[in-house]
Amino acid sequence: MLRSTLLWASRNRAIERLVRSSRAMRPLVSRFMPGETVADALRAAGALQAEGTPSIITYLGENVASDAAADATVAEYERLLGALAAQALDAHVSIKLTQFGWDLDRERALDRVRAVARMALAGRTTLAIDMESSPYVDSTVDAYETLAREFPCVALCLQAYLHRTPADARRLLAVRPYIRLVKGAYREPASVALQRREDVSARYRELARELLGHADDGVRVAFGTHDLDLLKLLLRDTRELRVPPSAYEVQMLYGINSEARRALAAEGERVRVLISYGAAWYPWFMRRLAENPANLLLVARSLGRRPA
Numbered sequence: 534m535l536r537s538t539l540l541w542a543s544r545n546r547a548i549e550r551l552v553r554s555s556r557a558m559r560p561l562v563s564r565f566m567p568g569e570t571v572a573d574a575l576r577a578a579g580a581l582q583a584e585g586t587p588s589i590i591t592y593l594g595e596n597v598a599s600d601a602a603a604d605a606t607v608a609e610y611e612r613l614l615g616a617l618a619a620q621a622l623d624a625h626v627s628i629k630l631t632q633f634g635w636d637l638d639r640e641r642a643l644d645r646v647r648a649v650a651r652m653a654l655a656g657r658t659t660l661a662i663d664m665e666s667s668p669y670v671d672s673t674v675d676a677y678e679t680l681a682r683e684f685p686c687v688a689l690c691l692q693a694y695l696h697r698t699p700a701d702a703r704r705l706l707a708v709r710p711y712i713r714l715v716k717g718a719y720r721e722p723a724s725v726a727l728q729r730r731e732d733v734s735a736r737y738r739e740l741a742r743e744l745l746g747h748a749d750d751g752v753r754v755a756f757g758t759h760d761l762d763l764l765k766l767l768l769r770d771t772r773e774l775r776v777p778p779s780a781y782e783v784q785m786l787y788g789i790n791s792e793a794r795r796a797l798a799a800e801g802e803r804v805r806v807l808i809s810y811g812a813a814w815y816p817w818f819m820r821r822l823a824e825n826p827a828n829l830l831l832v833a834r835s836l837g838r839r840p841a
């Protein structure tokens with residue numbers, strides 16, 4: 534119920550204005566992101582690298598409404614990739630298709646993504662495509678299939694909660710995909726997605742095992758989760774299936790379960806941290822709040838501490 538309300542609020546303009554103008558919310562936002570500029574993201578990636586942790590950087594934004602905004606997204610990612618190459622950071626880059634004008638003209642948007650993919654390839658890094666809400670899944674899987682044939686450096690996020698994902702995963706085996714597997718962050722109806730946490734976790738593990746079974750063919754999997762019980766099972770599966778370390782890694786979000794991340798790294802697992810930056814943080818921030826009821830306690834504390 535609470536999760537649903539927060540996910541509904543993530544798309545509500547009036548609530549967005551309220552939250553964005555609330556100074557009391559700022560410290561809470563900064564728990565999940567290091568700042569709004571490339572420099573902030575690079576500083577965070579540098580600090581993580583100093584402790585041996587690689588990263589993924591994403592520039593926040595979705596559903597842009599003009600070609601000018603979509604072109605500005607390309608310019609921002611070019612700036613980011615240029616800076617990453619200059620600093621020799623082990624950092625992937627992650628994007629959302631709707632940042633590139635996917636709602637306006639898909640061919641033009643795909644060409645914009647190609648421009649960024651070319652730069653990622655030249656910089657020997659990975660360009661990951663996030664998965665957005667269910668109306669975008671069909672076209673995102675198609676786009677990935679096309680891009681994966683052109684660029685060996687692209688990766689795709691698949692959401693375990695969707696009923697369709699096992700079929701998508703099987704279809705993509707033909708392009709030897711690099712899949713970031715996540716539970717799924719959006720509000721989706723029961724006709725589209727599993728609703729119970731246990732079911733989503735069980736499906737997640739099945740999907741991971743199936744993909745890992747193709748590691749010898751070049752399939753790679755990133756476990757994008759903070760669920761430590763699930764991770765324990767997934768890592769056990771990698772050993773049972775004799776998956777080489779180069780074929781999998783754990784990925785977590787900046788600011789979440791950092792202690793567990795360090796413990797996993799100390800056990801020899803590669804754990805990559807996704808750093809988000811940019812001014813368009815509102816819908817993304819609300820999805821983060823919705824993921825953990827404990828975050829609401831933090832909201833209540835923030836609001837109690839200072840006037841909005």
Ligand SMILES: Cc1cc2nc3c(=O)[nH]c(=O)nc-3n(C[C@H](O)[C@H](O)[C@H](O)COP(=O)(O)OP(=O)(O)OC[C@H]3O[C@@H](n4cnc5c(N)ncnc54)[C@H](O)[C@@H]3O)c2cc1C
Nearest residue numbers: 663664690715716717718757758759760784785821824825
């Ligand atoms: C690297 C990465 C990339 C992602 N990319 C996408 C994407 O492209 N599309 C998409 O739909 N979703 C994406 N997600 C989000 C994902 O779908 C889940 O919503 C999110 O990871 C929470 O689920 P969980 O697997 O961590 O498990 P949960 O069972 O939700 O959480 C397990 C535990 O982790 C901690 N935790 C999890 N989330 C939070 C939080 N926000 N705040 C505080 N503690 C938390 C809590 O301790 C919780 O008990 C991504 C997640 C990661 C880690």
